[in-house]
Amino acid sequence: MAHFTKATSLHDWLNQRLAIDTLRRVLATEYWIPKNINFLWAMGMVLAITFGLLLVSGIFLLMYYQPNVDLAFDSVNYTIMQEVGYGWLWRHIHGVAASVVFLIIYIHMFTGIYYGSYKKGREMIWISGMLLFVAFSAEAFSGYMLPWGQMSYWAGMVITNLFAGGSLHADGLVEWIRGDYVPAQAFLNRFFMLHVLLIPLAILGLIGLHFGALRIPHVNNQDGEEIDFDAEAKKYLAGDKAHSKVIRFANDFMSKDMMVVGIYLIFFFYLVFYHYDFAMDPVNFDPADGLKTPAHIYPEWYFLWSYEILRPFSTDVGLIAFAFAQVIFFLLPFLDKSPNAVPASRRGLFKYWFWAMLIDMIILTAMGKVPPEGVFSTIGLYAALTFIGLWIILPFITKFEKKV
Amino acid sequence: MKNSSRRGFMGKAFGAVAGVGAVASLYAMKKTWDPLPSVKAAGFTTLDMSAYKENELVTEKWRGKPIFVLKQTAEMVKKAQANPKDMDRLIKVGDAHFMVCVGLCTHLGCIPGYNPDEQSFLCACHGGMYDFTAEVTKAPPPRGLDIPPFKIDGMKLVLGEEGPEYKKMLESGTTLKV
Numbered sequence: 001m002a003h004f005t006k007a008t009s010l011h012d013w014l015n016q017r018l019a020i021d022t023l024r025r026v027l028a029t030e031y032w033i034p035k036n037i038n039f040l041w042a043m044g045m046v047l048a049i050t051f052g053l054l055l056v057s058g059i060f061l062l063m064y065y066q067p068n069v070d071l072a073f074d075s076v077n078y079t080i081m082q083e084v085g086y087g088w089l090w091r092h093i094h095g096v097a098a099s100v101v102f103l104i105i106y107i108h109m110f111t112g113i114y115y116g117s118y119k120k121g122r123e124m125i126w127i128s129g130m131l132l133f134v135a136f137s138a139e140a141f142s143g144y145m146l147p148w149g150q151m152s153y154w155a156g157m158v159i160t161n162l163f164a165g166g167s168l169h170a171d172g173l174v175e176w177i178r179g180d181y182v183p184a185q186a187f188l189n190r191f192f193m194l195h196v197l198l199i200p201l202a203i204l205g206l207i208g209l210h211f212g213a214l215r216i217p218h219v220n221n222q223d224g225e226e227i228d229f230d231a232e233a234k235k236y237l238a239g240d241k242a243h244s245k246v247i248r249f250a251n252d253f254m255s256k257d258m259m260v261v262g263i264y265l266i267f268f269f270y271l272v273f274y275h276y277d278f279a280m281d282p283v284n285f286d287p288a289d290g291l292k293t294p295a296h297i298y299p300e301w302y303f304l305w306s307y308e309i310l311r312p313f314s315t316d317v318g319l320i321a322f323a324f325a326q327v328i329f330f331l332l333p334f335l336d337k338s339p340n341a342v343p344a345s346r347r348g349l350f351k352y353w354f355w356a357m358l359i360d361m362i363i364l365t366a367m368g369k370v371p372p373e374g375v376f377s378t379i380g381l382y383a384a385l386t387f388i389g390l391w392i393i394l395p396f397i398t399k400f401e402k403k404v
Numbered sequence: 405m406k407n408s409s410r411r412g413f414m415g416k417a418f419g420a421v422a423g424v425g426a427v428a429s430l431y432a433m434k435k436t437w438d439p440l441p442s443v444k445a446a447g448f449t450t451l452d453m454s455a456y457k458e459n460e461l462v463t464e465k466w467r468g469k470p471i472f473v474l475k476q477t478a479e480m481v482k483k484a485q486a487n488p489k490d491m492d493r494l495i496k497v498g499d500a501h502f503m504v505c506v507g508l509c510t511h512l513g514c515i516p517g518y519n520p521d522e523q524s525f526l527c528a529c530h531g532g533m534y535d536f537t538a539e540v541t542k543a544p545p546p547r548g549l550d551i552p553p554f555k556i557d558g559m560k561l562v563l564g565e566e567g568p569e570y571k572k573m574l575e576s577g578t579t580l581k582v
Binding site: 161178182296313372377 | 434437465468508512513529530531544545
């Protein structure tokens with residue numbers, strides 16, 4: 001057994017048992033962050049804070065929500081919204097955060113793509129991040145079922161039908177997922193369980209993996225410079241802070257991070273108080289009705305780009321294109337054949353690839369929202385083909401990229 | 405050597421126990437997610453076919469799904485006879501012909517709407533179209549609306565039971581099993 005001495009203070013007592021000084025050093029004061037970064041490097045912390053907001057508001061909603069097909073709609077729209085003190089606040093925080101979290105995730109992703117932060121040892125950061133994206137998507141979808149309005153019901157119908165696999169007609173699988181022939185009580189109950197327990201557990205585990213994956217390669221910087229973190233840390237600790245290329249994670253880097261978080265939170269609560277309606281589809285304020293489809297079924301804005309890739313094709317081709325769009329971002333570190341981990345602006349053709357991909361995804365998002373008619377169908381079709389084409393040419397244009 | 409082979413044996417023995425346990429738990433978990441017997445047992449609906457009017461779409465309910473019933477006019481039957489694939493889809497009860505199908509688009513399950521003047525269905529979700537026998541006329545739907553299992557019983561139609569007419573439709577590929 002280790003040797004313990006009489007503690008001189010509470011701090012010393014804890015330190016002997018939990019090594020809190022070492023923990024603080026490893027996790028905060030001697031976890032080194034490059035100086036050469038900008039506000040886009042704060043998106044991780046913004047996401048962590050948003051997840052915290054979702055968790056806290058979710059806990060309060062959970063106290064009054066009823067996962068029952070007869071009671072769910074009223075428990076949200078009457079009990080929580082009108083009876084519970086500040087119930088509207090938790091619901092609007094939860095709804096707005098669920099939407100905004102995807103905006104930040106996309107900014108976070110495209111920052112990583114722009115600066116090449118998915119290669120040279122940072123592949124696991126990218127892959128764990130993509131797993132988080134999938135988990136957040138499942139979390140968003142399962143949560144969307146819970147108010148049991150028309151959009152909940154029909155989104156549940158359409159998305160679970162995807163698992164029939166088109167011509168494979170795996171209707172048994174679809175019924176198994178639903179626990180019924182149509183979305184009904186069993187369906188609502190199991191998606192409730194997924195939303196409040198299983199998927200959040202997976203997200204927490206994946207956040208741990210995502211942070212862990214960052215540990216050894218460290219955070220990238222604005223020039224993709226390979227920094228000798230040990231040498232720079234030594235310089236910093238020796239007192240030469242001006243010439244060291246790194247700073248401490250806490251409190252130095254954190255103070256800048258929280259500055260960005262502060263600005264973000266002002267924007268966030270502006271939405272919660274004055275513009276929460278953008279995250280609340282009016283169609284979902286009609287109770288679920290299995291005998292009436294809404295005129296247009298569309299997902300929330302953050303799924304529109306992949307929905308638009310599904311839409312212009314016949315069922316089977318559409319499903320294959322959709323499946324392609326869902327997994328292809330995982331392969332980015334392996335499809336980008338160039339060893340350059342520098343900003344896209346210095347990477348020749350990749351610069352154009354980056355902006356073309358970003359603009360194409362915005363077009364897909366816009367086309368996914370409008371009805372699939374006339375010129376919109378055509379634009380949607382070409383945007384979907386462009387998306388697939390961009391991924392096919394990526395290995396070729398990066399293979400012949402000049403080394404910088 | 406002796407020790408390590410002993411450890412190896414223990415490892416394999418534990419692996420076997422854990423493997424059996426894992427398979428058994430997965431089986432139990434799979435069965436827990438299956439539709440309940442009460443859900444499956446509620447899967448029958450009886451329709452009185454003498455009550456319908458010609459070219460007027462009525463939506464019934466079977467297993468929580470909308471069921472379209474469209475009594476055909478003499479003119480529609482004539483049109484259908486020109487195209488044997490259309491005729492195969494109709495159900496004859498008494499002297500009348502009926503189109504009976506699950507009212508969920510075979511693309512992704514939205515409910516198409518019926519236009520009695522054009523005698524066709526349009527699915528607003530992704531623009532699929534069907535004719536008056538619910539055969540597909542415009543993609544993306546891959547096939548006509550599915551016909552539920554039925555049994556003709558005098559002037560009544562029992563949905564959920566498989567009669568000889570339904571089995572014939574399955575064999576000829578007129579409909580898929582729902």
